[in-house]
Amino acid sequence: MAQEMHIVLKNRDKINPLDINDYLAAGGYQSLVKARGMAQEEVIEEVKNSGLRGRGGAGFNTGLKWSFSYNIKSDEKYVICNADEGEPGTYKDRIIFESDPHIVLEGMAICGHAIGSKKGYIYCRGEYPQVVDLLKKAISQAKEKGVLGDFDIEVRMGAGAYVCGEESALIESILGQRGEPRFKPPFPPVSGLNWKPSIVNNVETFANIPAIIHKGAQWFTGIGAKSYPGTKLLSLTGDVKNRVCIEVPTDTTIRDVIFHFGGGMRNNGQFKAVQIGGTSGGFIPESLLDTPIDFDSMRKIGATLGTGAVFVMDQSRDIVDVVTRISKFFEHESCGKCNPCREGVFRCHEIMKKINKGLATEEDLEKIQLLCLVMEQTCLCGCGQAAPSPILTTLKHFQEEYEQKLLPA
Amino acid sequence: MVTVTINGQQYQVPEDVTILEACRMNNIDLPTFCYDDDLKLAGSCRMCVVESPGRPLLIAACVTPVFDGLTIETESPAVIRARKTILELLIARHKMECHVCEKNGDCRLQDYCYRYGVAESRFTDGGMLHFPIEDPNPFIERDYDKCIMCTRCVRACEEITVAQAIGVKDRGHHAQISTAFNGKLEDSPCVFCGQCVMVCPVGALTSKVSAAYHGRPSDVDKRVLTTCSYCGTGCTLELNVKDNKVVGVTSNRDENFSPVNKGALCVKGRFGWDFINSSDRLTTPLIKENGEFRPASWEEALNFAAQGLKKIKEEKGADSIAVFTSARITNEENYLAQKLARAALGTNNVDHCARL
Ligand SMILES: Cc1cc2nc3c(=O)[nH]c(=O)nc-3n(C[C@H](O)[C@H](O)[C@H](O)COP(=O)(O)O)c2cc1C
Ligand code: SF4
Ligand code: SF4
Ligand code: SF4
Ligand code: FES
Numbered sequence: 001m002a003q004e005m006h007i008v009l010k011n012r013d014k015i016n017p018l019d020i021n022d023y024l025a026a027g028g029y030q031s032l033v034k035a036r037g038m039a040q041e042e043v044i045e046e047v048k049n050s051g052l053r054g055r056g057g058a059g060f061n062t063g064l065k066w067s068f069s070y071n072i073k074s075d076e077k078y079v080i081c082n083a084d085e086g087e088p089g090t091y092k093d094r095i096i097f098e099s100d101p102h103i104v105l106e107g108m109a110i111c112g113h114a115i116g117s118k119k120g121y122i123y124c125r126g127e128y129p130q131v132v133d134l135l136k137k138a139i140s141q142a143k144e145k146g147v148l149g150d151f152d153i154e155v156r157m158g159a160g161a162y163v164c165g166e167e168s169a170l171i172e173s174i175l176g177q178r179g180e181p182r183f184k185p186p187f188p189p190v191s192g193l194n195w196k197p198s199i200v201n202n203v204e205t206f207a208n209i210p211a212i213i214h215k216g217a218q219w220f221t222g223i224g225a226k227s228y229p230g231t232k233l234l235s236l237t238g239d240v241k242n243r244v245c246i247e248v249p250t251d252t253t254i255r256d257v258i259f260h261f262g263g264g265m266r267n268n269g270q271f272k273a274v275q276i277g278g279t280s281g282g283f284i285p286e287s288l289l290d291t292p293i294d295f296d297s298m299r300k301i302g303a304t305l306g307t308g309a310v311f312v313m314d315q316s317r318d319i320v321d322v323v324t325r326i327s328k329f330f331e332h333e334s335c336g337k338c339n340p341c342r343e344g345v346f347r348c349h350e351i352m353k354k355i356n357k358g359l360a361t362e363e364d365l366e367k368i369q370l371l372c373l374v375m376e377q378t379c380l381c382g383c384g385q386a387a388p389s390p391i392l393t394t395l396k397h398f399q400e401e402y403e404q405k406l407l408p409a
Numbered sequence: 410m411v412t413v414t415i416n417g418q419q420y421q422v423p424e425d426v427t428i429l430e431a432c433r434m435n436n437i438d439l440p441t442f443c444y445d446d447d448l449k450l451a452g453s454c455r456m457c458v459v460e461s462p463g464r465p466l467l468i469a470a471c472v473t474p475v476f477d478g479l480t481i482e483t484e485s486p487a488v489i490r491a492r493k494t495i496l497e498l499l500i501a502r503h504k505m506e507c508h509v510c511e512k513n514g515d516c517r518l519q520d521y522c523y524r525y526g527v528a529e530s531r532f533t534d535g536g537m538l539h540f541p542i543e544d545p546n547p548f549i550e551r552d553y554d555k556c557i558m559c560t561r562c563v564r565a566c567e568e569i570t571v572a573q574a575i576g577v578k579d580r581g582h583h584a585q586i587s588t589a590f591n592g593k594l595e596d597s598p599c600v601f602c603g604q605c606v607m608v609c610p611v612g613a614l615t616s617k618v619s620a621a622y623h624g625r626p627s628d629v630d631k632r633v634l635t636t637c638s639y640c641g642t643g644c645t646l647e648l649n650v651k652d653n654k655v656v657g658v659t660s661n662r663d664e665n666f667s668p669v670n671k672g673a674l675c676v677k678g679r680f681g682w683d684f685i686n687s688s689d690r691l692t693t694p695l696i697k698e699n700g701e702f703r704p705a706s707w708e709e710a711l712n713f714a715a716q717g718l719k720k721i722k723e724e725k726g727a728d729s730i731a732v733f734t735s736a737r738i739t740n741e742e743n744y745l746a747q748k749l750a751r752a753a754l755g756t757n758n759v760d761h762c763a764r765l
Contacts, residue, residue, distance in 0.1 A: 161580070178577060183452030183472040336577070336584030338453045339442075340491075342558065343498035343532070346582040350535035367531050374494040377467045377487065378455045385466070 002248065002256045005223065005231050008207040009247045012099040017134065020141040023102040029147045031210035035110045036149070043114040044070055047209065049217035051229045056082055056165075056202030057277070057306045057382070059228065059295040062209075068189035069115040069197035077117035078198040079108050080174070080188075081206055083124045083131070084158050084165035087278030088329065089309035092233035093203035095245045097131050100207075101138035105153060107206030110213060111199055112151045120153040121193070123170050126160045162333035163383050167200040168192075169335065180337045181381035202307075204233055224250030225294035232293060232305065238274075238312035239266050248293075255289040258312055269314030273398065277306020279326050280386035282393035283319070302393060304386075319398045320405055323390050324352040330387040341384025344375045348391065358405050365402060369395060411477035416484070428470035428481060429457055437483055440492060440521045442557055442610055444471040447662070447671065448564040454557070455495055456521065460485045467491055493525050501530035502538045502582070503611075504554035511550075511619065512612035514627030518557060540585050546594050548601045548617055548680045553585055556613040562586060562605035569673050574599035586613075601676040607660055618680045619657030624649060626659050634666060637678040641739045644670040646678050655685045718754065731758035 006012065015022035023029070035043050048063025069077055081104060085093040096104060108120045124132050135155050142148050156174050158164050164173045168182035171193050192198025208230060212220050221229045231247045234257060241263030248261065258264070258274060265271055273283045276293070282303035284291075291297050298305045313322065331349040336342040351368045354360045372388030379385045395402060411424045413431055422431040432439050442454035452472035459470050459481045467488060468481070482488065499518060507513045522528070540553035560577065563586060567573050574597040578587040588597035606614045619626070629649040637644045645667035649657035658679055662672030684690055694710035695702040705713070721730055732750035734743050747759045 183450065183469065185474065331581060334581040336558070336580045336582065337451075339455050339495050339498060339558070342582050342584060343502065347498065347501070347532040347534060354534055364534075370490070371494060371498075371532065374491050377465070378458050378491045378495070380453060380455065380469070 002252050002260055004246055005249050006247050007211045007231050008096060008204055008233060009099055017099060017101055018137060020102060020145055028102050029106055031213040032106050032109050035113050035213050040070060040114050046217050047212060050212045050220040052208055052212060053228055054202055055204035062205055065189050066114050066199055069199050072197045074196050076196045077115055078193045079111045079117050079120040080198055080200045081108055081122040081203055082170060082200050083122050083203045084170060085125045086162040086165040087307045087309055089235060089237045089311045090278055090307040091235045092245050092308060094128055094131055096203050096207050097134060101135055103207045103210055104203055105138060105142055107209035109148050109151045110209050115199060118150055121174060122155045123174060124155055124157055126158040132157055163335045166381050166383060180335045183380060225292055227296045228294035232308050234308040234310050236262050236310045239269050239314040240312040241266050250294040251292045253290050253292050257310060265314050272315045272317055273313045275311040277304040278309045279329050280389055281306050282389050283397055285397040319394050319401045320356050323394050324356040326390045327352045338380035340375045341379045344371055345387055347371060355402060355405055361407050411475060413475050414480040416482055422475055426475055428473050428475055431475050439470050439483060441471060442517060443559040445561050445608055448561060448568055451560055454559055456492055458488060458491050459483050460488050493527055496522055496525060496527040497530040497532050499557050501532045510612040511615040511625045513625055516612060517610035544593050549606060550615045550617050552613055555611055556586060557611055558584060559610060561608040562614060565604040565608045569604045570602050572598045572600055603679040604673055607672055618683055624651035624656035626657060629656060639677040640736050644674055644678055646674055655682060658682050727755035728758060730754050730756050734761045736763040
């Protein structure tokens with residue numbers, strides 16, 4: 001039977017997160033020492049060869065991303081940890097920080113050495129004030145001990161905008177501007193904070209770095225799925241027995257996640273659907289549960305791994321109602337910069353409400369589908385591009401639930 | 410130079426241009442709302458999207474650089490579908506009052522709806538949105554029920570005028586152009602230059618001075634390119650003439666026609682022209698006699714002034730006269746004025762209002 005595997009959470013419940021001595025005693029900051037003894041290119045090669053791909057949703061090769069910033073000459077470069085964790089149902093970054101904040105600081109400092117940056121920022125979700133306090137304590141302990149050397153880390157707090165988790169909107173937000181995404185290119189590794197090379201990585205991505213430097217790329221590539229090696233933290237919610245955060249190798253199947261680690265359905269319910277990756281993830285029916293959770297396998301079935309949120313629904317759930325609520329989320333969170341998203345999420349929500357109330361016709365289904373396809377193709381950032389996914393995937397897998405709610409022809 | 414393929418035809422273009430620029434160089438027209446030659450890129454309206462085979466997403470041409478081997482279609486079915494849908498979304502929130510709109514005939518939204526045959530919107534669930542705003546200033550009509558949120562006004566205000574009077578408030582479909590704390594323009598750093606009006610592609614921002622149905626910019630008889638008479642800067646502007654009357658001022662943004670200001674004006678040049686047809690306007694010199702003004706010819710008036718000055722000079726000396734000139738005249742005229750003071754009147758008491 002599949003087992004959890006702890007790389008990121010190796011110190012969970014074993015050390016006191018508020019005491020750096022615990023982390024040091026567990027071998028903490030040794031990887032940073034080792035990395036600093038290596039040439040910058042060597043560190044980047046190691047991370048690249050490990051095949052580690054971003055855990056924030058986009059799945060880009062982390063070492064490759066770092067090499068873009070490394071290759072640019074600049075007086076300033078920045079390392080930014082994306083701890084906005086705005087995707088509903090996702091709480092794994094909080095668990096990482098609350099279990100072991102230093103593992104992330106160490107990962108950031110290694111990145112700083114690799115690309116040639118002396119300044120790091122952690123952009124923390126505004127709803128996590130306790131995490132901000134914890135991080136500030138951890139940083140000051142690390143400074144006191146001198147383990148970070150001349151690498152400085154500052155914590156910035158978000159203010160509740162989902163889109164500020166998007167890397168360029170996050171950068172604008174750090175700068176005190178409106179939290180709106182920038183068009184790309186240029187991408188942040190080339191031109192980010194203050195228009196200088198900036199690496200934005202997810203909390204979990206950074207937390208993988210110390211182990212990769214310690215044990216080597218080869219060790220890492222041997223874990224989980226070939227094209228997306230390592231482990232993935234998953235946050236389980238919904239009608240599943242164990243609503244917990246787990247860390248499993250990436251070749252684990254969705255079925256194992258729900259029925260083994262999740263302990264199956266709550267209250268002896270019957271499985272109906274699971275949405276993985278957060279609100280913008282696709283809905284997955286029973287027939288696809290044997291898909292492994294890795295990035296590419298998920299993509300192949302038209303779903304996403306995203307942040308690793310796993311939202312389980314049993315037969316008592318009304319899919320159209322759930323999707324209507326999700327569309328309200330996007331209506332609320334669109335930043336309003338680009339036309340198709342600003343107007344599109346609003347109209348999507350209105351049409352979904354109409355369908356949900358039983359007032360829609362076949363024409364409305366066609367209309368919303370058209371709107372969703374255009375949004376996917378034309379929106380400026382990942383928010384508007386992914387917002388249609390719950391609608392489109394449920395129209396595909398649960399069409400009869402929509403049909404049942406239509407006005408009689 | 411790099412080779413790009415646009416609509417099946419190969420072109421050589423410089424390697425540092427955007428797809429939009431490459432298209433324009435080759436006379437391929439792409440619709441744009443947010444793009445403006447003189448402003449920072451926004452990439453937000455998504456009207457300029459093009460398709461590149463093999464790519465799942467459409468590409469915004471105005472913000473995407475070309476590269477060697479790039480292949481795009483500018484009017485493929487997917488592109489047209491996207492543009493039509495965006496237009497439908499925009500007109501669903503647009504106060505369609507073209508028949509009384511100052512921008513009728515010169516409006517991008519109209520033009521593109523016509524180009525793509527978009528008569529009405531299917532995306533009307535949720536109804537019209539309203540963005541009411543009270544702004545009793547005498548110059549600029551702000552009607553955000555017609556705004557398409559291209560943010561060109563915001564960028565023009567920040568980048569051309571450097572006033573930063575307006576920005577975007579709220580988010581999603583509540584987003585709206587606004588001054589700080591949604592106040593009146595008058596209470597903001599606005600200097601009423603009207604650059605925002607100049608760049609607005611639709612009828613959301615129009616001139617209150619030209620309005621009142623006297624002749625919208627698109628149906629005037631002629632536009633007379635001339636130089637603003639308010640100051641020595643020499644900005645070029647266009648007098649909009651209808652039935653032999655000036656009914657408005659617009660500006661020409663082409664450097665070749667407007668070398669000094671590239672279309673930018675100040676409040677006086679853009680909005681201060683209604684005196685031209687005023688019945689209070691002086692059309693002949695006046696001489697005051699017994700406390701009353703009477704009309705006079707130029708010759709009589711000039712002689713009268715000369716006599717007066719001569720008399721003062723004889724009785725009190727030349728230095729009892731001072732010459733004070735106006736910033737409304739040119740450097741050359743200012744030169745002549747000081748020449749008159751020193752050589753004809755014999756005084757060095759010369760000054761100019763711009764020195765204050
Ligand atoms: C709307 C939106 C919200 C996002 N929110 C988050 C977030 O909360 N946390 C995160 O790490 N990445 C988020 N991302 C992804 C980031 O843009 C970026 O890809 C990521 O931080 C890169 O880190 P990684 O390579 O380590 O995954 C979001 C993206 C979008 C489009
Ligand atoms: S897709 Fe939505 S969130 Fe992203 S830039 Fe456009 S309006 Fe903003
Ligand atoms: S009139 Fe000039 S200063 Fe005022 S908002 Fe418009 S551009 Fe800005
Ligand atoms: S007022 Fe005009 S220029 Fe400003 S955002 Fe609206 S449509 Fe664009
Ligand atoms: S013109 Fe290109 S996005 Fe607006």
